[in-house]
Amino acid sequence: MKGNIVVGQSGGPTAVINSSVAGVYAAAKKLGVKKIYGMVHGIEGFLEDKMIDLGDYLDDETGIELLKRTPSAFLGSCRFKMPKIEGHEDVYEKIFEIMEKHDIECLFYAGGNDSMDTVKMLSDYAAAHNKPQRFMGVPKTIDNDLPVTDHCPGYGSAAKYIAASLKEIIRDNESFGAKKPTICIVEIMGRNAGWLTAAAALAKGDDCSGCDAIYLPERVFDIDKFMADVKELAATKSSVVIAVSEGVKVADGRYVCEIGREVAVDAFGHKQMSGTAVMLADKIAAETGLKTRAIEFSTLQRAATHLASLTDINEAFQVGYDAVMAAEEGKTGMMITLDRNGDAPYQCGTSAYDIHAIANVERNVPDEWITADGKGLTDGYEKYARPLIMGELQPLFVNGLPRHLVRK
Amino acid sequence: MKGNIVVGQSGGPTAVINSSVAGVYAAAKKLGVKKIYGMVHGIEGFLEDKMIDLGDYLDDETGIELLKRTPSAFLGSCRFKMPKIEGHEDVYEKIFEIMEKHDIECLFYAGGNDSMDTVKMLSDYAAAHNKPQRFMGVPKTIDNDLPVTDHCPGYGSAAKYIAASLKEIIRDNESFGAKKPTICIVEIMGRNAGWLTAAAALAKGDDCSGCDAIYLPERVFDIDKFMADVKELAATKSSVVIAVSEGVKVADGRYVCEIGREVAVDAFGHKQMSGTAVMLADKIAAETGLKTRAIEFSTLQRAATHLASLTDINEAFQVGYDAVMAAEEGKTGMMITLDRNGDAPYQCGTSAYDIHAIANVERNVPDEWITADGKGLTDGYEKYARPLIMGELQPLFVNGLPRHLVRK
Numbered sequence: 001m002k003g004n005i006v007v008g009q010s011g012g013p014t015a016v017i018n019s020s021v022a023g024v025y026a027a028a029k030k031l032g033v034k035k036i037y038g039m040v041h042g043i044e045g046f047l048e049d050k051m052i053d054l055g056d057y058l059d060d061e062t063g064i065e066l067l068k069r070t071p072s073a074f075l076g077s078c079r080f081k082m083p084k085i086e087g088h089e090d091v092y093e094k095i096f097e098i099m100e101k102h103d104i105e106c107l108f109y110a111g112g113n114d115s116m117d118t119v120k121m122l123s124d125y126a127a128a129h130n131k132p133q134r135f136m137g138v139p140k141t142i143d144n145d146l147p148v149t150d151h152c153p154g155y156g157s158a159a160k161y162i163a164a165s166l167k168e169i170i171r172d173n174e175s176f177g178a179k180k181p182t183i184c185i186v187e188i189m190g191r192n193a194g195w196l197t198a199a200a201a202l203a204k205g206d207d208c209s210g211c212d213a214i215y216l217p218e219r220v221f222d223i224d225k226f227m228a229d230v231k232e233l234a235a236t237k238s239s240v241v242i243a244v245s246e247g248v249k250v251a252d253g254r255y256v257c258e259i260g261r262e263v264a265v266d267a268f269g270h271k272q273m274s275g276t277a278v279m280l281a282d283k284i285a286a287e288t289g290l291k292t293r294a295i296e297f298s299t300l301q302r303a304a305t306h307l308a309s310l311t312d313i314n315e316a317f318q319v320g321y322d323a324v325m326a327a328e329e330g331k332t333g334m335m336i337t338l339d340r341n342g343d344a345p346y347q348c349g350t351s352a353y354d355i356h357a358i359a360n361v362e363r364n365v366p367d368e369w370i371t372a373d374g375k376g377l378t379d380g381y382e383k384y385a386r387p388l389i390m391g392e393l394q395p396l397f398v399n400g401l402p403r404h405l406v407r408k
Numbered sequence: 409m410k411g412n413i414v415v416g417q418s419g420g421p422t423a424v425i426n427s428s429v430a431g432v433y434a435a436a437k438k439l440g441v442k443k444i445y446g447m448v449h450g451i452e453g454f455l456e457d458k459m460i461d462l463g464d465y466l467d468d469e470t471g472i473e474l475l476k477r478t479p480s481a482f483l484g485s486c487r488f489k490m491p492k493i494e495g496h497e498d499v500y501e502k503i504f505e506i507m508e509k510h511d512i513e514c515l516f517y518a519g520g521n522d523s524m525d526t527v528k529m530l531s532d533y534a535a536a537h538n539k540p541q542r543f544m545g546v547p548k549t550i551d552n553d554l555p556v557t558d559h560c561p562g563y564g565s566a567a568k569y570i571a572a573s574l575k576e577i578i579r580d581n582e583s584f585g586a587k588k589p590t591i592c593i594v595e596i597m598g599r600n601a602g603w604l605t606a607a608a609a610l611a612k613g614d615d616c617s618g619c620d621a622i623y624l625p626e627r628v629f630d631i632d633k634f635m636a637d638v639k640e641l642a643a644t645k646s647s648v649v650i651a652v653s654e655g656v657k658v659a660d661g662r663y664v665c666e667i668g669r670e671v672a673v674d675a676f677g678h679k680q681m682s683g684t685a686v687m688l689a690d691k692i693a694a695e696t697g698l699k700t701r702a703i704e705f706s707t708l709q710r711a712a713t714h715l716a717s718l719t720d721i722n723e724a725f726q727v728g729y730d731a732v733m734a735a736e737e738g739k740t741g742m743m744i745t746l747d748r749n750g751d752a753p754y755q756c757g758t759s760a761y762d763i764h765a766i767a768n769v770e771r772n773v774p775d776e777w778i779t780a781d782g783k784g785l786t787d788g789y790e791k792y793a794r795p796l797i798m799g800e801l802q803p804l805f806v807n808g809l810p811r812h813l814v815r816k
Binding site: 013040041045070071072073077078079160163164167169175176184202203205208278293295298299300302303305306307309389394398399400403405 | 479480484485572581582583615704808812814
């Protein structure tokens, strides 16, 4: 590679998105790239020419190790949707102008479905206008809903946090062993796909009885049936813990959290979820008189780098690294995918795949991994997900707390 | 000690309450005590003669190490209030009868204010009726509100979890750097005392700007002033994160979370908190149109043994151990206190203190540790609290998750 490169982060943060930046940096260094830029707040900041020189932070291996242990988007993120090309050529030209100004040959963008749309639009524009610059997508989303790739960096760590926290919540909820159980409803992220909520199934093991029911958005949520399920559980158990996706919908298409209140909408037209657990817990308390508790993992499930999966950290690094290597081979308009070669032992490689098959496509939890009663996951899911949460990378503790790398 | 002993756990669980059971066990073994019983679900289970032989679980050091890494009450907890003696002699006689039946010479009870009342009532009854059995309190509460002792086992780990999670939440909230900030309200436990919420102050450091405001229940909460503070912050910052105690009250004495809804009450007459952050976040969203997020740490803050403080684990073990040693010396009706001897280096010893000065007394955050504007903590608090969150004990990870010890 003769020119420089730039890497950006986009969309909701994950516990390991910075490991992908570290991977991009390491590969570019290996190739002798002179300037490795980071866009501040993604393409939105790039349009204002806001960049940092990653060498200022990562020139030694300590910086890279610290970056791997840093949650959220080190470079800053954005939720910027590229406009359609027709009538907005100025926005596109501006990006190429900034790239030329800094002699940037390749742009790497780490993100999920919406961010891959940015990669697609930019590479399409380059192809249509004979621009030499190349654009590569680096997968990242706790939602795990990108197609083609076996799984998405960020998912394993979120799943590990969810399963580990649920083990702690279940033990806490069991501690009183009262005749009247406490009903604990735990709300987990995932607008349309149930991957994160499915991770609740991983809590179960020799030392944990697991969740009593797990409700994914892949199935219609029947509130009457849910209430009957809860009452049945409450009649026989001294502790009930139920995991429910923030994205569960009733038969008429409304989200459960929308029932009885207004819900805000973001720049991509996505409804801002949350409130599902509170709504259900309040309903149970009102109808049964039982003690209830609503817990939302909220942003902790995507930011808890202190409990990240080492497998996930390593794979996030690898997709960043391999995106640079693919660009070095002249590839553009592609995303790096994780390709599983085996479960036992778990093995995973990567390849580059056409971004057009990926951008804006969402992948749900397969039907066959949801149990027939719609309240749990099969062994097939466990076999898929367990390897993704394996391994730990101990945080660097300073003054009793995990230390993070920050932009100056 | 010639007879056997029994240890029980009571009240809300903590991340390290099991370490105290391990300490009791280790000391009793050292003294050659034959049977070391654990009461299942505290004094409530003991009244039904429900016990386990701790030797079945802890006979090797692996068991003890695993118990130290196990959250929530391994023995099961209860919220059982001893009735006043007059008119309820049968309840007291029943307890002594069960003790005699199993040749139990000493009873150790780990808990907070309410649990120390049980120790007081039982030792008072023994004194009044010339019973030879002895009763010792082992301090335990994330609330850190027991008097006399410098701090309470359980607090350091909860504080570490709160500060570490806030660092992650703050980074996440900062990631978008939008012109319009997201206002994140984080609700922290603590019915009357602000110790847990104060721990939010520990998040601040070289790599974290910290919370923008911290509201403790030690100060009257003025909603109008709060709204003005939020609007001022929102006008100048791209991210606002505010920590607020679940126990904040307005001038007329109502909890903020009570405003506009009914609140349940437990066996001790304590109101069941939660909902403060949601109430405030909804109000901000309605009045400003800004994006808000409400996060409650809920039971995670008391159950997150995966992020426990090693100092806390060791001290929890020590107070259990020293309670047995004090009983061996013939002491009864006392609680073990932690006595700080120095901050730098941090040093802490223990002694036994009259339970009458401890039971039912609550200690608040001292006035001089709350900043004049009522929205933060002073360096005095930092100096007090920082040593308590120092050190880590790596969980034993099995299949990607922390492994716990369970009763058969």
